[in-house]
Amino acid sequence: xxxxxxxxxxxxxxxxxxxxxxxxxxxxxxxxxxxxxxxxxxxxxxxxxxxxxxxxxxxxxxxxxxxxxxxxxxxxxxxxxxxxxxxxxxxxxxxxxxxxxxxxxxxxxxxxxxxxxxxxxxxxxxxxxxxxxxxxxxxxxxxxxxxxxxxxxxxxxxxxxxxxxxxxxxxxxxxxxxxxxxxxxxxxxxxxxxxxxxxxxxxxxxxxxxxxxxxxxxxxxxxxxxxxxxxxxxxxxxxxxxxxxxxxxxxxxxxxxxxxxxxxxxxxxxxxxxxxxxxxxxxxxxxxxxxxxxxxxxxxxxxxxxxxxxxxxxxxxxxxxxxxxxxxxxxxxxxxxxxxxxxxxxxxxxxxxxx
Numbered sequence: 001x002x003x004x005x006x007x008x009x010x011x012x013x014x015x016x017x018x019x020x021x022x023x024x025x026x027x028x029x030x031x032x033x034x035x036x037x038x039x040x041x042x043x044x045x046x047x048x049x050x051x052x053x054x055x056x057x058x059x060x061x062x063x064x065x066x067x068x069x070x071x072x073x074x075x076x077x078x079x080x081x082x083x084x085x086x087x088x089x090x091x092x093x094x095x096x097x098x099x100x101x102x103x104x105x106x107x108x109x110x111x112x113x114x115x116x117x118x119x120x121x122x123x124x125x126x127x128x129x130x131x132x133x134x135x136x137x138x139x140x141x142x143x144x145x146x147x148x149x150x151x152x153x154x155x156x157x158x159x160x161x162x163x164x165x166x167x168x169x170x171x172x173x174x175x176x177x178x179x180x181x182x183x184x185x186x187x188x189x190x191x192x193x194x195x196x197x198x199x200x201x202x203x204x205x206x207x208x209x210x211x212x213x214x215x216x217x218x219x220x221x222x223x224x225x226x227x228x229x230x231x232x233x234x235x236x237x238x239x240x241x242x243x244x245x246x247x248x249x250x251x252x253x254x255x256x257x258x259x260x261x262x263x264x265x266x267x268x269x270x271x272x273x274x275x276x277x278x279x280x281x282x283x284x285x286x287x288x289x290x291x292x293x294x295x296x297x298x299x300x301x302x303x304x305x306x307x308x309x310x311x312x313x314x315x316x317x318x319x320x321x322x323x324x325x326x327x328x329x330x331x332x333x334x335x336x337x338x339x340x341x342x343x344x345x346x347x348x349x350x351x352x353x354x355x
Contacts, residue, residue, distance in 0.1 A: 052089065053077070055110070057136045064194035067162060068129050069113040071102075072140065080104055082169035083147035083259070086112060087311060088124075089139035091131055095311035096124035099166035099237075099259070100143060101195070110140070113194055115162040144310075147259040149173055152233035154180040156225070158246050158256075160238020161187045164195050166259050167237055171202050186212040186220045186242070222249040233257065269324075272346040276355040277319055291341040291351075299355060302341075309343035316341050321351035 059071035072086075085099045102111030117125045132138065149170045159167045164185060174181040183203060187193035190213045203209030212220040222245055228234060236246045237259040246256050274291060275282045276298060285294040292314055296302050305313040309327030317338050324347040327340040341353070 052139045052141055054137055055140050057132055057134055057138065058109070060132070060134050063113060064196070065189075065192045066116045067113055067192075067194045068116075068132075069101075069111065069194070070128070070132060071109050071111050072138070073109040074140075075108075077107060077110065078143060079107065080110075080143040081145055082149045082173050083166050084143040084145040085147075085166070086110060086143050087141035087306070088112070088128070089141065090124060090127045091136075091138065092123075092127055093305065094124050094127060095141075095305040095313065096128070097306065097308065097310055099147075101165040101168050103172070104169065110143070113162065113165050115194075141311075147235075147237070147257065149235075150233055150257075152179065152231065154229070154232040155182075156228055156232055156234045157181065157183040158222075158234070158236040158238070158242065159183065159185050160236075160242040161193060163236075163238035163242075163259070164193070164199065165237075167235065168195055168198065170235065171199060175202060182208045182210070184210045184212065184220060184222075186238075187214070189213050189215045222246060225249040226251060228254070230254070235259075269345065270349075272348070273350045274346070275350065275352040277352055279355055285345070290343070291339075291345060295341060295353070295355065302355065304342055307342045309340050312340065314340055314342045317354040319352040319354050322347040323351070 053074055053076070055072040055074035055077075057070050058073045059069075061069045063069050080100055081104060083099075085097045087095050087097055089095055096114075098112040098114055100110055101113055102109070114125050114128045116129050147166055155170070155174050157167050157170065167183070171181065171183060183199060185193065185196070185199055190196060190211070193211070193213070196211065199209050200211070210220075212218075220242075225234070225246065226249060228250065234246070234250065234254070234256040235258075236243050236256045240260065243256070243258050243260065247258075250256060269287060271284055271286050273282055273284055274294060276295065279299060281298050283294045283298050285291050290307075292302070292304055292307070296304075302316075303313050305311045310329060312329050315330070315334075315338055323335065323339045324345040325335050325339060326343040326345065329340065330338065339351075
């Protein structure tokens with residue numbers, strides 16, 4: 001190497017060293033350094049998981065009647081654990097949540113499945129079934145996990161229909177850990193129950209999987225839950241009626257870990273008033289009504305999407321009043337003066353929103 005080039009390399013290296021030293025001095029002098037760490041965030045769980053990423057639908061299959069499974073491939077996808085879900089930002093702008101049902105070791109893709117819900121659905125499942133095809137690029141957020149698999153010596157899983165999606169990775173994890181487990185899997189018919197062959201294979205031998213198809217056997221019996229040992233973790237995902245029945249069947253003082261399809265509880269308690277300060281209007285929120293519904297009766301253009309407190313589309317600034325936060329998204333700082341009006345409510349008699 002020539003002398004002029006050696007001098008150039010030395011100058012560049014020296015400049016880089018000085019820059020690194022200057023940066024270290026600036027960090028050391030910063031009033032927030034070092035930042036304190038928390039084992040778990042106080043609120044706003046999974047806030048970093050709200051980053052939007054683009055993925056490609058590379059495979060579309062039908063694992064059961066009325067159910068579509070999508071393989072979503074991308075780069076730099078965050079790791080996940082059984083029980084986690086994704087936000088899918090659909091082409092229309094709707095945001096919907098679907099449980100991850102693939103293999104956490106598959107770091108280049110996520111797998112989700114959704115059942116077509118109609119009538120009574122909110123449009124997301126129809127859009128997934130009609131518009132998401134192989135080659136479609138969509139945005140996702142997450143994953144988040146509000147249904148984690150805890151360490152336990154034994155597990156009882158109860159799944160209803162599409163509720164098998166978060167349970168399936170849990171079965172694999174329990175099996176890999178050598179834990180005792182059993183599954184009650186129920187549905188309208190065997191043809192409508194996704195991943196039935198996989199769970200039956202996991203449960204053999206030993207009869208650890210009980211399949212109850214309503215067109216063959218009627219409703220499932222839950223009497224066995226009364227004798228579940230205290231150290232056994234009980235998980236359930238499915239229709240509300242099934243989850244309520246599981247909770248009622250457990251011994252007094254025991255509660256199952258639940259993953260619900262329906263929006264978070266937005267009702268209950270007393271009615272209260274919401275003043276829309278900039279609009280000069282006041283609406284009354286009934287006990288069985290969400291703030292979002294009441295506000296949209298006066299201001300139909302107020303944006304919203306998931307109606308479950310996950311996506312943040314309906315976040316509004318609160319001018320006055322005590323908030324009953326019921327979301328899974330906002331940080332502590334945001335909760336000081338804002339709320340997600342799709343799920344959160346008033347802890348007093350009146351809220352004032354900057355609307």
